Amino acid sequence: MRTYGLYVKGKWVRSAGGQKFQSKNPATGESLAAFEQGTGEDVEKAVEAAQSALPGWRSTPAPKRAEILFRTAGIMRDRKDELGELVTREMGKVIAEGKGDVQEAIDFLEYIAGEGRRMFGETTTSELAHKFCMTVRQPIGIVGLITPWNFPFAVPSWKLGAALITGNTVVFKPATLTPLCAATLMEILEQAGLPPGVVNMVQGPADDVGKAIVEHPAVKAVSFTGSVHSGRDVYCRASAHLKRVGLEMGGKNPQIIMDDANIDLAVQGALFGAFGTAGQRCTATSRLIVHERAYEDVLKALLSRTRELKIGDPLDTSVDVGPVCGSDQERKILNYIEIGRKEGATLLIGGKKLTGGVYDKGFFIFPTIFEARHGMRITKEEIFGPVLSVIRVRDFEEALRIANDVEYGLSSSIYTNDLSLAYRAIHELEAGITYVNAPTIGAEVHLPFGGIKNTGNGTREAGTAAIDEFTEIKTVFIDYSGRLQKAQIQE
Ligand code: UN1
Numbered sequence: 001m002r003t004y005g006l007y008v009k010g011k012w013v014r015s016a017g018g019q020k021f022q023s024k025n026p027a028t029g030e031s032l033a034a035f036e037q038g039t040g041e042d043v044e045k046a047v048e049a050a051q052s053a054l055p056g057w058r059s060t061p062a063p064k065r066a067e068i069l070f071r072t073a074g075i076m077r078d079r080k081d082e083l084g085e086l087v088t089r090e091m092g093k094v095i096a097e098g099k100g101d102v103q104e105a106i107d108f109l110e111y112i113a114g115e116g117r118r119m120f121g122e123t124t125t126s127e128l129a130h131k132f133c134m135t136v137r138q139p140i141g142i143v144g145l146i147t148p149w150n151f152p153f154a155v156p157s158w159k160l161g162a163a164l165i166t167g168n169t170v171v172f173k174p175a176t177l178t179p180l181c182a183a184t185l186m187e188i189l190e191q192a193g194l195p196p197g198v199v200n201m202v203q204g205p206a207d208d209v210g211k212a213i214v215e216h217p218a219v220k221a222v223s224f225t226g227s228v229h230s231g232r233d234v235y236c237r238a239s240a241h242l243k244r245v246g247l248e249m250g251g252k253n254p255q256i257i258m259d260d261a262n263i264d265l266a267v268q269g270a271l272f273g274a275f276g277t278a279g280q281r282c283t284a285t286s287r288l289i290v291h292e293r294a295y296e297d298v299l300k301a302l303l304s305r306t307r308e309l310k311i312g313d314p315l316d317t318s319v320d321v322g323p324v325c326g327s328d329q330e331r332k333i334l335n336y337i338e339i340g341r342k343e344g345a346t347l348l349i350g351g352k353k354l355t356g357g358v359y360d361k362g363f364f365i366f367p368t369i370f371e372a373r374h375g376m377r378i379t380k381e382e383i384f385g386p387v388l389s390v391i392r393v394r395d396f397e398e399a400l401r402i403a404n405d406v407e408y409g410l411s412s413s414i415y416t417n418d419l420s421l422a423y424r425a426i427h428e429l430e431a432g433i434t435y436v437n438a439p440t441i442g443a444e445v446h447l448p449f450g451g452i453k454n455t456g457n458g459t460r461e462a463g464t465a466a467i468d469e470f471t472e473i474k475t476v477f478i479d480y481s482g483r484l485q486k487a488q489i490q491e
Contacts, residue, residue, distance in 0.1 A: 001022075001031055001032075001033060001034055002033050002034070002037065003020065003025035003033070003034040003036070004033060004034070004035050004036065004063070004179070004180070004183040004203075005036045005263050005424050006036050006038050006042055006046070006200075006201060006202050006203060007183070007186040007199070007200060008045050008046050008049050008197075008200045008201075008202070009045075009049035009052075009053075009196045009197045010190065010195070010196025010197060011396065013038055013045075013372065014036055015036040015038045015039060015042050015204070016038075016039050016041035016042050016045075017037060017038075017039040017041075017042075017058065018307045019036075019037040020034050020035060020036060021034070021035055021036055021037050021176065021179075021203075022034050022035070022180050023035065023177070023178070023180045023315075024326075025089050025090065025092075025362075026091070026092040026322075026323040026324065026325050026326050026347070026362055027092055027313055027314055027315075027322060027323045027358075027361070027362040027363075027364075028358075028361050028370065029361045029362065029364060032089060032090055032180050033179070033180050033183075035179045035180075035183070035203050036203065036207045037203060037204045038173075038202035038203055038204035038206055038208075039204065039209065039212075040208055040209070040211070040212035041203045042209070043171065043202050043212035043213055043216060044212070045200075046171045046200035046202050047142060047171055047200075047216050047219060049197040049200045050142040050169040050170060050171055050197060050198075050200055050218075051142060051169075051218060052171045052197055052200045053169045053195060053196065053197030054139075054141060054142065054168075055344050056195065057139075057164075057167060057168075057169055057195065057198050058138075058139045058167040058168075058169075060167070061116075062115070062116040062117070062119055062165060062166075063116040063117050063163055065116055065164060065167065066113040066114070066115070066116025066117070066165060067116075067193075067232075068112075068164070068189075068192050068193050068194050069109045069110075069112065069116075069161055069164060069165060069192075069195075069249070070109070070110065071191075071192035071193060072109055072188055072189055072194075073105075073106045073109040073110045073113070073193040073245065073380070074192075075188050075192055076102055076105055076106045076109070076153075076188060076190055077106050078172055079188075079482050080099055080102050080103065080106070081099065082473035083099075083102045083153065083184065084098040084099030084101070084102050085098060085315065086098075086102075086180065086181060086184060087099075087101045087102060087153060087181060088315055088322070088347045089151055089315070090126070090152065090177075090178050090181055090315045091149055091150065091177070091178050091181070091325055092278065092314055092322045092323040092324065092325050092362075092363075093150075093151055093280075093314060093322055094314045094319055094320065094321065094322050095314060095315050095316075095317060096317070097276065097277055097313070098244035101151050101152065101153045101154050102153050102154075104151070104153070104154035104157075104445060105136075105153040105154045105156075105157035105158075107444075107445045107446075108154070108157050108158050108161050108445040108462060109161045110155055111445055111446050112161040112162055112165050112320070112467075113161070113165060114274065114363075114389075115165050115166075115467055116165055118301065119137050119166070119467060119471075120277045121134055121135035121136045121137055121381045121473070122135045126477070128479070128481070128485040128487060129158045129479050129481060129485075129489060130479065130481035130482075130485075131145070131477060131478065131479045131480070131481065131485065132477070132478040132480065133457075133475075133476070133477055133478075134475075134476050134478075135291065135473050135475050136473075136474050136476060137166065137467065137471040137472070137473060137474075138164075138167070138434050138471060138472045138473075138474050139166050139168040139251050139470070139472070140168055140172065140220045140221045140244060140470060140471065140472055141168060141169075141218075141220040141469065142168065142169050142170070142218055142219050142220060143163050143168045143169075143170055143171075143219065143220065143221045143222070143223065143470060144170075144171050144172075144173070144213035144214060144216070144219045144221070144222040144223070145159040145170055145171070145172045145173070145222075145223050146206075146210055146213065146214075146223070146224045146225070146226065146234065147159060147162065147172070147173070147174050147175060147182075147225055148175050148221065148225050148226045149175035149176075149177035149178040150277065150280045150281060150282070150325070151179035151281075151323055151464055152174070152175070152178035152182065153181055153185065154174065155182075155225050156174060156182060157185070157391075157450075158445070158461050158462055158466065159223050159225075159461070160165070160172065160185075160189075160199060161246060162461070162466035162469060162470050163223070163468075164194075164198065164465065165198070166467060166470040166471045167469075168221075168470055169197065169198050169199070169200075170198065170199045170200065171201075171202065171213050171216075171219060172199055172200065172201045172202070173202055173203070173204070173206075173210055173213055174201065174203065175226075175387075176203065176204070176205060177325055177326055179203050181217060182201060182469075183203075184203070186199065186201050194329070205346040206230060209233070210230075211237065212237050214237045214243075215237050215238075215240075215293065216396060216461070217241055217243065218383070219243070220243060220244065221243055221244035221245070221246070221470070222234060222238050222243055222245050222246070223245075223246040223461070223470075224245070224246065224247050224248070225247075225248040225249075225282075225461075226361065227249060227250060228249045228250045228382075228407075228408075228454050231247045231248075231249040232463055234247065235247060235457060236282070244469075245457060245459075246457070246459035246461065246469045247415035247456050247457045247459065248282070248449070248450050248451070248455070248456055248459075248461060249282070249348055249408075249451075249454065249455050249456060250282060250382040250384075250408050250410070250454065250455060251282045251283060251284065251286075251382060251408045251409075251410035251411055251440075251451065251455060252275070252286055252287065252379075252380060252381070252382055252406040252407070252408045253273070253283055253284060253285055253286060253287070253408075253411040253412060253413070253431070253440040254285070254286075254287040254288075254289050254402070254403040254411055254412050254413070254429075254435060254440075255269065255270055255273055255285045255287070255288050255289070255412075255414075255415070255439065255440055256289045256290075256291075256354075256396075256399045256400075256403060256412040256414040256415065256416075256425065257288065257289070257291060257294055257298055257414075257415045258288045258291050258294070258396065258399075258414065258415065258416035258418065258421060259291040259292075259294045260416055260417050260418055261294060261416050261417065261437075262296050262413035262415065262417070262437075263294060263298055263301060263436065264301065265415065266294075266298065266415035266437075267298060267301040267302050267305060268305075269285075269397065269413065269415065269437075269438060269439035270285055270288050270298075270388070270439070271302070271305055271306065271309075271444075272439050272441065273285030273413070273439035273440045274286065274288070274367070274386065274387075274388040275306075275309065275320070275321050275367045275386045275388075276439075276441055277441075278321050278322055278323065278324050278325075278385065278386045279367075279383070279385045279386040279387060279388075280325060280329070280385060281441050282382050282384075282410055282411075282455075283410060283411040283433070283440050283441045283442075283443065284384070284440065284441060285388065285413070285439060285440045285441070286382070286383060286387065286388060286389065287379055287388075287389050287390075287391060287392055287402075287403070287404055288302075288388055288390045289389070289390070289391045289402055290390060290392055290393065291393060291394075291395070291399065292392055292393065292394055295392050298390075299348070299371075299390065302369065303348060303349055303369065306349050306369060307349065307366050308323055309362055309367055311354060311366060311367070312358060312359075312364070313358065321367055321386060322364075323362040323363040323364050324363045324365055324385055324386070326363060326364070327363060329363065329385065330353065330363040332383075332384070332385070333383060333384070333385030333386070333387060334352075334353060334365065335454075336377075336378055336381070336383045336385070336387060337350075337351050337352075337365075337368055337387060337462065339371065339377050339378060340377075340378040340387070340389075342369050343376045343377060343378070344373075344376070344381065345370040345371060345372040345373070345376055345378055345389065346370060346371040346372075347368070347369075347370055348369045348370065348390075349366070349367070349368065349369050350365070350366035350367050350368030350369060350386070350387075350472050351366070351368050351392065352365070352366060353365055353457075354366055365385060365386055366385045366386075367388075368386060368387045368388070368473075369388050369389075369390060370387070370388070370389045371389075371392075371449055372389035372390065372391055373391070374391050374402045374405065376389070377389065379391060379406075380405075380406050380407070391478055396421055398427055400424075400425070400429065402415075403429055403430075404428075404429065404430040406453075407453055407454040408451065408453055408454055408455045409430045409431045409432060409451045409452035409453035409454075409455050410431060410432055410433065410450070410451035410455040410456075411431055411432070411433040411434075411435070411440040411441070411443070411451070412425070412429040412430075412431035412433065412434045412435070412440060413434070413435040413436070413438060413439055413440045414429070414434070414435075414436055414437075415436075415437050416436075416437075417437075418489060420427070422436045422437075430452060430453060431451060432448075432449070432452055432455065432456065432460070433449070433451070434467045443460050443462070445463070446462070446463055446466035447462065447463040448460035448462060448463040448464070449461045449462040449463065449465075450464075450465075
């Protein structure tokens with residue numbers, strides 16, 4: 001089995017602590033590779049490398065930096081099938097989604113590489129004659145990127161692409177559940193021509209490596225995607241150093257189905273939203289809020305379609321739902337199912353770990369649907385697994401009130417053909433993203449992505465907002481009058 005080092009200054013190196021860990025296929029238990037486990041000392045070296053690469057990288061013209069990102073996307077496109085399989089083997093999402101993860105990385109890298117020839121500032125008027133005013137964007141410096149396991153190519157590529165095009169250098173800590181995807185991404189960046197030290201990867205646990213990155217005084221900004229619990233910790237530690245922090249955290253995303261909706265379409269959306277990626281997206285649908293007049297029809301269609309779902313080997317193209325990503329995930333999800341039962345929600349389907357044959361080697365949970373009352377823990381806390389709570393409501397007002405009565409605000413959806421309800425949902429759903437007649441998952445990379453309330457701290461990733469996350473704005477005044485002119489002062 002191959003052992004991967006940490007990636008520092010363009011070299012694969014041993015960790016200071018000498019410990020190793022392995023990555024395992026959540027469907028089969030097979031070990032995929034071994035990895036050096038980094039420590040705070042390794043972070044120190046990674047920061048030094050990022051520091052020494054910074055002057056060269058920030059002075060490389062942005063369109064030249066873009067060429068490397070375009071090449072990175074090109075390599076991914078050439079290797080898309082193989083990389084998609086890698087995502088599936090390491091993370092467990094079904095192969096169509098594994099390839100989708102890689103496609104999302106390609107899409108974003110190409111989109112953001114285009115910013116190399118934009119990265120617009122402002123030009124504006126001056127209150128004084130013969131004076132020119134504008135803004136330019138500059139890199140922040142060394143940035144720390146901390147990424148989750150559920151999109152092991154896409155989310156690191158969002159953050160890396162945006163940080164790199166804007167001229168920052170990086171210390172990158174990927175999730176410990178998907179180290180092989182991360183190491184492969186480093187190989188691809190290197191092959192695409194990224195200079196040594198521009199991106200440095202230190203694998204390892206959050207409480208050691210993550211903490212060292214967040215608290216290092218030379219790391220000027222941190223971009224984090226993960227749980228609210230960890231994100232809050234990152235925010236508090238980083239704020240002591242007055243760092244820029246971008247947080248993208250949990251969701252408890254609702255899909256509302258009104259009585260005039262196309263039920264078949266709405267149910268297809270709910271299935272994809274709730275059970276796609278085995279419910280392990282921060283955008284996953286975890287609450288289906290259904291108008292009472294559509295309720296029986298929705299439930300019937302939902303259950304009959306869920307019964308037909310094939311659970312199993314995620315590399316098999318006929319499989320709909322793969323395993324969840326590891327034993328901790330499995331335990332947490334099964335625990336929530338137990339909580340749902342105990343608090344009196346009616347289990348309609350699923351609710352257990354699958355056993356026997358191939359299932360014994362992996363972490364398979366059958367898609368689970370509860371009929372629940374709003375207020376139960378399963379309707380308010382993020383589960384991050386294939387568990388959907390269906391909630392019956394009398395009307396749109398009640399649907400809206402329930403949809404908004406959670407601590408999170410990432411994605412949301414409404415199925416209706418009533419234009420005024422659709423617009424009210426757009427205005428009144430408390431979320432960073434609202435879909436009309438489409439599921440809560442599947443955001444496109446050229447639009448801002450992120451949430452309100454406890455989902456985030458006001459930043460957005462992807463889209464044009466990605467540039468804001470990783471740049472400082474410099475305001476420039478050029479006086480070509482040849483004399484001292486005083487703003488605000490009448491003479
Ligand atoms: C995530 O789950 O962290 O909108 C990202 C979506 C994907 C991105 C999800 N494009 O579902």
